[in-house]
Amino acid sequence: MEDMNKLLEDYGILAFTDDTMKERIPKSIYKAFHESLDKGEELSKECATVIANAMKIWALEHGATHFSHWFMPMTGLTAEKHDAFLEPEGSKAVLQFSGKTLRKGEPDASSFPSGGLRATFEARGYTAWDCTSPAFVKDGTLYIPTLFCSYTGEALDKKTPLLRSCDALSKAACRLLPLIGVDGVTKVSASVGAEQEYFLVEDKYYQERMDLKLTGRTLFGAMAPKGQELEDHYFGSLKRKVSAFMKDLDRELWKYGIPSKTKHNEVAPAQHEVACVYTKVNITSDNNHLLMQIMQDVAKAHGLRCLLHEKPFAGVNGSGKHNNWSVMTNTGINLFDPGSNPVENKPFIASLACTIKAVDEYADLLRMSIASAGNDHRLGANEAPPAIISMFLGEDLNALIEEICDGKKISKIDTGRFATGVSVVPTFSKDNTDRNRTSPFAFTGNKFEFRAVGSSQSIAGPNTILNAILADEMEKMADELEAGKTFDEVVKEFISEHKRIIFNGDGYSAEWEEEAARRGLLNNKNTVDALKCLKEEKNLEMLDRLGVYSRVELGSRYEILLENYVKTIQVEGLTALKMAKTQIYPAVCDYLSKVSSEVISGKEAGIDVGFLVDDANKLAGLIKTMKQQIDVLDKDITDAQNMDVEIFEQAVAWRDNVFKAMNELRETVDTVETLVDADYWPIPTYVDLLFGI
Structure with a gap:
């Protein structure tokens, strides 16, 4: 019982959570803070000063001596500059951390890639506090999640566009929902749960491999006599050293309030997975960056090395980061939840139609969002989704959209019962779909699983695109409804014109590649080809119009990703x-x-x-x-x-x-x-x- 209490007491102990803030600041300040969040207004200097002082005291209690504005530059890594709380005052010193310091930092931006956004000698860049994501203490430093922008306001990071896409999605959904009879919604948020695959190897072997140390993958290596042929590693019993690592990893993650839920062996030898419970997308993004760092720290403490490359070993499965994406209203509606009667569920039908249209129209952007030299090794192999973007809906939803397209009266979907055939095991209700592990974008009951994201990638980029393309189609649906078309007409049009993107079969098969070509679907097999879509006018216009990326910012990303x-x-x-x-x-x-x-x-x-x-x-x-x-x-x-x-x-x-x-x-x-x-x-x-x- 003592261990159980300790486990619960330690959860989130190293994160300055909303509950921690509430305990440490006056009620009036706490209320003002949340009102500014709800209204999307700038936090007052007075509020920032009080919160900064409370955060400083809390951080000092947890051993912090420094603070850092923690951000996501376009290098694929997180960045941090550490400043001491201690300030000299005459012959003595004081501990200072002001509201201004909390809200804004000014790191040297000259060495971060900008893709031509500014000249090399223009060093000024700004970090701005993302007050929706909890600060945390790690290794004696208070880390403050932030955005990173140039002196002239262009985004130099991955989080700024992500938050912009969240705003665009909320605005579009709040416009559409009243038009289909859903009132009272004032905010809509993307929620994401990320599954993280990885390999563990002995540190002594890692140190003797120049390729692993410098590139993250083995550039040479003959297949072992035994690989994954027997499929005995998947969900197999954990080796003692791996189990000890996982146990310590969970405990560390929980201290930061990272909701690690599931752990198991993956398909390939030495491959494993950890999965976390859903949170808002920007928080999940921060958590996943921190998770990757903690995984590597804990592995070193166990004499191991954690490999996050998408394909560290040829001939066995590579690693992905399955991105489970759903959209929630502030009134508690999951727009991707079919409910007990999907036929009558207008929010679900509308969101499904918009998603089908979005994935078809912007498949090139989705492919671009998961493009990297590492992921090129994994996508399209007999282990991961193909480079061809398609959607899996399952038999029931596929029947539903066919009835919509044919203009028939839609019949009620019966999920049925699952019978095991064993007398002592009761039957239980089935999910709306089976899972299709060969699909890059699969509907899995009440969410979409974007399976093509690479294991070393930030989830910020893919979710920025997912939010943006759904926002665009929701805006277009709202336009059609406001122009006088009926709901049924618009839904039928959206689905019938874009259902070519739906494929419920084996995405690994050669036949699918041929069928996809007949359907006119893109098959960008490598990063270089995938990035060409950042020059397409339809993509530039949409992302600029929604305020997610400016044309200049998109041009910079094209250059940076190619570099x-x-x-x-x-x-x-x-x-x-x-x-x-x-x-x-x-x-x-x-x-x-x-x-x-x-x-x-x-x-x-x-x-x-x-x-x-x-x-x-x-x-x-x-x-x-x-x-x-x-x-x-x-x-x-x-x-x-x-x-x-x-x-x-x-x-x-x-x-x-x-x-x-x-x-x-x-x-x-x-x-x-x-x-x-x-x-x-x-x-x-x-x-x-x-x-x-």
Whole structure:
């Protein structure tokens, strides 16, 4: 009982939650704070001063000596600059943290990517407190979630557009709902639950792999004799060391109020998952960034390394971050909940129709939102959703939309009962759909699961696009209704013209790729192709009109994302080159020398060593090929580095030349690994990494 009480007492102890704030500030200030949130008004200086003082005292009680405005620059990481509470005052010191300091910071922005938003010498950037997301104390620092903008107001981060998209969605939904008979709604919010997949490996092996340390994935490695063929790892019993890690991870997450709920082994050896309960999307985004950091900290404490790359190992499943997305009104309505009678549920039917239209019209933006060099390895493999964006609705909802399109009277959906066939187990009601793990965007009962998000990615970007495209279609539906069309007419039009995006079959099959092409659906298989949509006028117009991104901000992101792709492939190429030149090539030459010496010794002893000659010749041929491929990769990298062309053409060269050369070299090296004495192989193998714990 004592442990249980401790567990409950510690939940959220390191987060300055709304309840904590309520306990520590006057009722009038607390009321004024929430009124400013509800009305979307700026917080007064007086309120900010009182809250800042309470937050400072609370943070000091939890061991903080510094504070940091914590934000999400467009590098894929979080950023932080630490300032001490302590200020000198004569020969003594005082502890200061003002309302102004809480609300605004001014970090040097010159070294963060801007994609041309400002010149390099223009260093000024501003952080602004996101007062809807709790501050927290970690490692002696008070972290304050913030937005990050330039001196001229452009977003330099991922959170600012996310919050703008939340506003756009709320505005559009609050306009639409009264038109379909739903009154009293003043705010609509996106809620998200994120599932996080990851790998754990022994730190001692990680330290011996240059590729893991520098790129997050193995650039070389022959498949282990056993992979995931037996499917025995999925939901299998936890190894003791993994279980200890997960136990400590849960306890740490709970201290920050991160609602970790589920943990289990995933499909691939050494792969696992943690899933958290729904919260508002910006809070889930912050929580997931913090979760990724805590996972890595806890893993190190256990002598492990947590790998968040989408594809750290070739030949086994990669990792994703399933993004469960729903939309809630302030009156408690989940707009994606069909309820007991979906046919009569106008908010659900309207939201479903808008979502179908949104995913079809803006499939290119959804694909762009989950594009990265890492995710390119995962999408489309027989383990993850394909790069083709489609929707899964399930049999019942599919029948419903077909009846809508045919203009028939819609019949009531009966979810039925699930019978196990075992006498001692009672029947229970079925969900509205089964799950389709091959679909990138699947309806799962009362939410949509965007399964294509990469494991290392911030969920801010994908949810910004999801919110924005739904807001756009809700605005368009409202336009149609206000113009005099009936609800049934608009819903039929939205669904019938865009139902090509719905696919309930096997997304892994080759037949689906052919069928998708016949339907005219996009299949952008790599990041370079996916990013071209940021030049499309329909996308620029929509995002600018909704106030989510300005055209200038979209142009900057196009440049930044392409630069990131180029730099990622460059680091991988240089790392592969160094490993091949300085580790693998010398080692296999030593082994060839050993085999050659045995051939000579055998012949001198009068032994028939023809089989050894065959081995030596085979290995020599592969080493020769490897050396040629090393030279090709070296040249391709040099050529790509010296290109004086636009960033898109650079990205194409790194993709088509350097990445291709890396893969060809890898294929040869992985074959060589299977022929070389284990004592000669210079780096830990897949057996060590995947089965070493």
